[in-house]
Amino acid sequence: MASAPGIAKQTAGQGARAANPLDLIDVDHVRFYVGNAKQAAFFYAHCFGFQIEQVADLTTGSRDAAHYLLTQGNIRFVMTSGLSAEHPASMEVALYGDGVKDVAFTVFDAEKAFEQAVRNGAQVAYEPRTMRDETGTVTAAGIRTYGRVVHSFVSRSGAYDLTNVKRGGPFMPRYRKVEGLNVNDYNRRHACGLKFVDHLVGNVEMGKMNHWVAFYENVLEFSMFKHFDDKDISTEYSALMSKVMASGNGLIKMPINEPAPGKRKSQVEEYLDWHQNTPGVQHLALRTDDELSSITELRGRGVDFLTIPPAYYERVWDRVNTTLQKHDKPPVKEDHEKIRDLGILVDADDEGYLLQLFTKPLQDRPTLFFEIICRRGSQSFGKGNFKALFEALELEQSKRGNL
Numbered sequence: 001m002a003s004a005p006g007i008a009k010q011t012a013g014q015g016a017r018a019a020n021p022l023d024l025i026d027v028d029h030v031r032f033y034v035g036n037a038k039q040a041a042f043f044y045a046h047c048f049g050f051q052i053e054q055v056a057d058l059t060t061g062s063r064d065a066a067h068y069l070l071t072q073g074n075i076r077f078v079m080t081s082g083l084s085a086e087h088p089a090s091m092e093v094a095l096y097g098d099g100v101k102d103v104a105f106t107v108f109d110a111e112k113a114f115e116q117a118v119r120n121g122a123q124v125a126y127e128p129r130t131m132r133d134e135t136g137t138v139t140a141a142g143i144r145t146y147g148r149v150v151h152s153f154v155s156r157s158g159a160y161d162l163t164n165v166k167r168g169g170p171f172m173p174r175y176r177k178v179e180g181l182n183v184n185d186y187n188r189r190h191a192c193g194l195k196f197v198d199h200l201v202g203n204v205e206m207g208k209m210n211h212w213v214a215f216y217e218n219v220l221e222f223s224m225f226k227h228f229d230d231k232d233i234s235t236e237y238s239a240l241m242s243k244v245m246a247s248g249n250g251l252i253k254m255p256i257n258e259p260a261p262g263k264r265k266s267q268v269e270e271y272l273d274w275h276q277n278t279p280g281v282q283h284l285a286l287r288t289d290d291e292l293s294s295i296t297e298l299r300g301r302g303v304d305f306l307t308i309p310p311a312y313y314e315r316v317w318d319r320v321n322t323t324l325q326k327h328d329k330p331p332v333k334e335d336h337e338k339i340r341d342l343g344i345l346v347d348a349d350d351e352g353y354l355l356q357l358f359t360k361p362l363q364d365r366p367t368l369f370f371e372i373i374c375r376r377g378s379q380s381f382g383k384g385n386f387k388a389l390f391e392a393l394e395l396e397q398s399k400r401g402n403l
């Protein structure tokens, strides 16, 4: 497979476009295929504080599907439902339930990014297409990644430029602004504080992790950021392995999990069992600058988080403080009692610490969930929490009869 010959090329001067078409500017959006986009939009707005910002549906001339753009900080989710049985979203929802279909990247030129990815060995999901009106254009093209997931490359011009979209400008042709929703006013006054997608995790089949690691290296020119084996991530009963892939500029981190042999079923196998034995996105980690206030707000809205065993808090401070002292890093400044009362997980490494907490599945199937994460120096993923966390997850799995 091709390496990345263009990656170190100099740009031609100030204002020059990226030398490498696969330079990613941002996560343009994450598209979910859901059974009922209108209701899903309200769920994510009420529970997680997203603004229901724009909609494309029958009222805007979108005859085949309804799309809701949800925003918070620099996070953009699109909820898409088919309006007929033949629409791909309807067919996929029947197979997999609600979940992530597309992790879309903003690039300078979607066509060039697509061509480069295909030259690097990508399979085509859909060919480049441009939507335009008198105010600007949006060009998108898609490649396939693991299982049912695709990566779209999106380039924007005029009114549809991403900086404009971030300021509330139009997302794509055929979207209209949603006006007068009480939940949007409420969310402006009671912020959940979610800023951007910190990482996005895929579950693949046993033995396939390295295949997808090579895909991200060769096709999207990512590199490996961290690696955890089954000794890091195991309990008495189950295990998994994980490698974290990162884009060239570190913008997006995409850990890839595969199950490892254990006495009982691992969480990755449970996911695959309920996802038509098809790889997909397991969780999105959403970044906050203030874990305690975000979790307080989210709990107040009824978000269902994993329950952390009380014994966790008997050991956590010893573990975390020892690590921070060893590396001469400042101690955890957040109130320890509040961390325990809110059931938040803490971990530390040589760069600092992080606070994190995981929701229960966001739909009836035990598939997609969110992580709410705050980093204070640590760039890791909570390795020290894996054991405590997976024991909590196994308790939930056994309640579902899936362990």
Ligand code: FE2
Pocket (backbone or CB within 6 Å): 199, 201, 283, 285, 371, 381
């Ligand atoms: Fe995570």
